[in-house]
Amino acid sequence: MAMLDIKNLTLEINTGDSVIKALDKVSLSVNSGEIRALVGESGSGKSLIVSAISGVLPPQWRITADRMSWNGDNLLSMSVSQRREVMRRDIAVVFQNPLGAMDPSAPLGAQLEESIPNEFIRGTWFWQRSQQRRKIAISTMHKVGIKQHKRYIHAFPHQVSADIVQKFMIAMALVSQPKLLIADDPTRGMEPTTKTQVLKLFTRLNQTRALSILFVSHDLLAIASMSHSMTVLYAGQTVESGRMKHLRKRPLHPYTKALLDSAPSFRTNLPPKSSLPTLDGSIPTLQHMPIGCRLGPRCPRAQRACVSTPAVRRIHDHTYSCHFPLHMEKL
Amino acid sequence: MIRILVRYSVLFVLTLLVLTALSFVLAYLFPGDVLVNLSGITPENEVQRDALVRQYRLDQSYLIQFWHYLQQLMNGNWGYSFTSGLPLREEVGLALPATIEISTYAMLMALFIGLPVGYYAGIRSYSLSDRTINSVSLISYSVPVFWLALVLILFFSLELGVAPLSGRISLMFDIPSVTGFILIDILLSEHIDHGLALRDALHHLLLPTLAIGTITTAAMIRITRRSVIDVLQKPYIAAARARGLSRPQIFVRHVMRNASLPILPLMAIQITTLITNAMIVETLFSWPGIGNWLIQAIYQRDYPALRIGMLAVSTLVISLTILVDMFNRMLDPGRERFERGAI
Structure with a gap:
């Protein structure tokens, strides 16, 4: 049973003289206890999906979806207070660009304490309550790997390094003990040791607390090592989605194959000093999206049929949208 | 520090x-x-x-x-005035507090009306009430202050007769100048009816304060509104919403402080306009302030008075500007400690 279930999410931005489809029929689901990776180049709409789920898109952008539900409740039609309650307790988000997502005029510790749900706090008097808030904040800081809590709890975001702010962001997300964690590029700008630390924390929380994680990243190595399933996004369209090991072993969509081929760590037979295989061209801008399959102009297997959008096809729990998929002969 | x-x-x-x-x-x-x-x-x-x-x-x-x-x-030897022959220090000491007093009341009016209205307009940005507030403030901001003062005199003093035409207090009251601020001086003075004198002084204050305060309030509303709208679009507000904080919580904890920080330096710029406006309005209401005094000095070619008047007014403006900037520096954690002071 999928906790978060999104089908055909479309996001239209009205620029004044034209309507741009930033997301075109994106489908995504996260099962309980699962780590789902959302992969795509920068500009493919990953962060837009994150914002759409958290409900913080500007009101003038139009979101439509056949289904966008949290545990069976429709996220798009529920009341503001219900939606807020879901965001407060069940879903937590780690945003990209931690420095921008932190209030620059409040100390980091105070912001962390603010995210602790009131239900966790016991005590009749306000000083008991604030003491307890402080205690929970410090233990959460230790959990995400901030050891010198005395040094950072009163610091302002601009005074500390970016990876500490990022860890605070993660701590703020985890402190409400959510059921789903949406992590938008959580290890960006971190050094490798801190990165492993954070990823290990995610894996451990997933195993011990059955925390579902939607892991948005382009770090294929990290994704391959920890996530159970993957959704690949290209220019606002879902390209392929399925279990991690199936996708790695036998990608059906040419884009998924190109993406995996471009990561040297997945290639054992790569001769030294050879150039990495990449697709020609670059990701199209939002104003000039090709019609039909948006990969069309760059796709090595493209044919005339590709000007019409391919329907989503399914083999067991592996879905793809391509007219001319790879590896079909083996199936 | x-x-x-x-x-x-x-x-x-x-x-x-x-x-x-x-x-x-x-x-x-x-x-x-x-x-x-x-x-x-x-x-x-x-x-x-x-x-x-x-x-x-x-x-x-x-x-x-x-x-x-x-x-x-x-x-304290600032020279003597040509026209009156009195020491300039005494004359400035009488005139400057009168200007400071009236500017203070106008500033208070801007703070108590402009700030809340500006916050309200910023939160309800681009709604009907915001557009109304915005256009009213734009109109009052663009009205020339001397014209506004004349209209106020015409309407309230000549038509309705609810406010006196000019001066600081009725001649019936003899208030010795101690601090130079009329309301405080009334409370300090003896042998007069304090209630009556205060009411008379407030009546005299009403129109000049209204004339100066309207423009400062309008500026305050516009600055506050802009600042609130800017803050509302910041990613940390989106992040706070994604954390499930309610609207009042977001407003009190995140919007108010962040929106107030840029208001302070912008208000420092407004101080110059405020004092200039005060000086213009003083001449219209025969308010015994530094503006009125300087105009008289210009008419009489009283060069020593002009020299000292310019020094006094610019010292006032610069002290206020530097003070406000210093406060802002101390309050704003985002400003670096090694940043240089500036006027």
């Missing part, structure tokens, strides 16, 4: 030094005798003239003259 204080004091002293130098140079640039411009006394014979030249060190080099001028300013 101490370093910041030291930095700002150095900045303050240096700026004042430049201003005094300018006012000293004015004595040479104004038409007429330098000695007369500097002292305000017209010597009647050669003996008196020689004595004055020696007193002001005019027979020595410019630097020594300036140094002496500085000492004289420090000691």
Whole structure:
């Protein structure tokens, strides 16, 4: 049973003289206890999906979806207070660009304490309550790997390094003990040791607390090592989605194959000093999206049929949208 | 903290030094005798003239003259007015507090009306109420202050007769000047009916404050609204919403503080406009402030008065600007400690 279930999410931005489809029929689901990776180049709409789920898109952008539900409740039609309650307790988000997502005029510790749900706090008097808030904040800081809590709890975001702010962001997300964690590029700008630390924390929380994680990243190595399933996004369209090991072993969509081929760590037979295989061209801008399959102009297997959008096809729990998929002969 | 204080004091002293130098140079640039411009006394014979030249060190080099001028300013010997023959220090001491008083009330009006209205308009941005507030504030911001004051006089004093036409207080009350602020002086004075005097003074204050305050309030509303709209679009507000905080929580904890920080330096810029407006309005209401006094000095070609008046007004403006900037520096955690002070 999928906790978060999104089908055909479309996001239209009205620029004044034209309507741009930033997301075109994106489908995504996260099962309980699962780590789902959302992969795509920068500009493919990953962060837009994150914002759409958290409900913080500007009101003038139009979101439509056949289904966008949290545990069976429709996220798009529920009341503001219900939606807020879901965001407060069940879903937590780690945003990209931690420095921008932190209030620059409040100390980091105070912001962390603010995210602790009131239900966790016991005590009749306000000083008991604030003491307890402080205690929970410090233990959460230790959990995400901030050891010198005395040094950072009163610091302002601009005074500390970016990876500490990022860890605070993660701590703020985890402190409400959510059921789903949406992590938008959580290890960006971190050094490798801190990165492993954070990823290990995610894996451990997933195993011990059955925390579902939607892991948005382009770090294929990290994704391959920890996530159970993957959704690949290209220019606002879902390209392929399925279990991690199936996708790695036998990608059906040419884009998924190109993406995996471009990561040297997945290639054992790569001769030294050879150039990495990449697709020609670059990701199209939002104003000039090709019609039909948006990969069309760059796709090595493209044919005339590709000007019409391919329907989503399914083999067991592996879905793809391509007219001319790879590896079909083996199936 | 101490370093910041030291930095700002150095900045303050240096700026004042430049201003005094300018006012000293004015004595040479104004038409007429330098000695007369500097002292305000017209010597009647050669003996008196020689004595004055020696007193002001005019027979020595410019630097020594300036140094002496500085000492004289420090000691309170600011020269004499041509027209009244009174010491300028006394005249400025009477006029400047009157201007400060009226500007303070206008500023208070801007704070107590402009800030809340601006916050409201910012939160309800681009709604009908916001557009109404915005257009009203734009109109009142663009109205020339002397025209507004004249309209107020025409309507409230001449048509309705609810407010007195000019002056600071009715002539029936004899209030000795202690602090220079009329409301405080009334409370300090003896042998008068405090209630009646206060009511009369407030009646006199009403129209000038309204005229100056309207424009400052409009500026305040516009600055606040813009600042709130800017903050609402910041990613940390989106992040706070994604954390499930309610609207009032977001407003009190994140919007208010972040929106107030840029308002303070912008208000510092408005101080100049405020005092200029106050000086214009004073002449219309015959308010015995520094603006009225300076206009009289210009009419009478009272050069020593002009020299000191310019120094007094600019010192006031600069002290306020530096003070506000210093407060902002101390309140805003985002500003770096090594950032330089600026006017």
